[in-house]
Amino acid sequence: MYEETMPIKVLYFASLKELFGRSEQQLSIDGLSTVEDVWRRVSEGYDVSQQVLYSINQEYAQADSLVKSGDEVAFFPPVTGG
């Protein structure tokens, strides 16, 4: 069985940045991870009651999108610009 460690960069914005007390974090994920797997891991132990949006490499991603080595993953609340 082949296993590798994949470094990714995780970003948080707005209320999630405040909730986690950081805007950025380096993570290593193993094997096949979806963006939702990453979210479950980083949010474990936090009470996140609001809707969370995902992006991979600055494009919106679905919960089941796969994350690969070197990706920039971001988590943020619904957008409120304009």
Add this chain to the structure above:
Amino acid sequence: MYEETMPIKVLYFASLKELFGRSEQQLSIDGLSTVEDVWRRVSEGYDVSQQVLYSINQEYAQADSLVKSGDEVAFFPPVTGG
């Protein structure tokens, strides 16, 4: 039988002003006249192939709207502002 002479003011705009060679004219109409009656009278002998719009006292009018003494009647082609 009661008859009276009713003075009205008639205005022409754009291509109709050019066709008739004038922008304004005083007319006397008798009895019950619709704006279309007035139009038939002033345009008699002219070849008007285009659509003509009517107004009475600066409000759009239907062909069968009645004209009364002192009214300002206007005839003009479809509008092309903006």
Add this chain to the structure above:
Amino acid sequence: MIKITNNAFDPWQELSTFQLEMRRDGEYGACANFIGTMRDMNEGDAVNGMFLEHYPGMTEKHLEKIVQRAKGQWDLLETLVVHRVGELLPNDPIVLVAVWSAHRKDAFEASRFIMEDLKSKAPFWKKENLSSTNQRAEKNRWVKKNTSGY
């Protein structure tokens, strides 16, 4: 405010001045506006200039009526309509319609409504002066009809 003017106008200057003078600071969240400008081509012909005629009295009344209808239909704070008449050159602004409201839906919908009503019903008429390079009999022509904006 409704303005019919014989003079060239700068839409951005009109908007800037009107917005300052309307004294609605902090109230409006949305301003939607439209500027119609004279092009140098129409229906495939080069255009040198244009004469814009109107019906003094009826034009202002009609525009006032359009604006009142828009105010009845949407929640608007202020409206500004400026329309040029007389002799125009290519690139001259012809019309400006601007609407201020608390929320964007009202401004978007009302500005388009006012503009479409103006184009289809306000008594203005355009006569184009075609370029001498056109091989045509008529050098001046009345624009026949405005196209629908929907």
Add this chain to the structure above:
Amino acid sequence: MIKITNNAFDPWQELSTFQLEMRRDGEYGACANFIGTMRDMNEGDAVNGMFLEHYPGMTEKHLEKIVQRAKGQWDLLETLVVHRVGELLPNDPIVLVAVWSAHRKDAFEASRFIMEDLKSKAPFWKKENLSSTNQRAEKNRWVKKNTSGY
């Protein structure tokens, strides 16, 4: 052109400058634009100020994508999107979306399309600083969700 700026901007100045520099004189017959401005009230509360956060990189890319989609759907000559970030005060312009086209239908529809997509998808977040006169626990609150503009 797409601009994200930390500095207060004057929408009329931006429009005036861009329109001169785009060098489309005689080509455009229509310019539809929208300006979103910070109000001093929101959801019944007086607002003193606002912080606007964005996702540098993704925000620009997303706006670029919206504009390209609009250009595929309508016949557009030029587009300008300016969005403010950082600390804002009431009456500060937040966003400007402007579209130039030959005919008005394209400008009206594309400007609204770009604005609605921006409001619902472009990664920006607002945090309001409520007035001290509000009897509430939280003096700062993230705006939860934009309302639909349709």
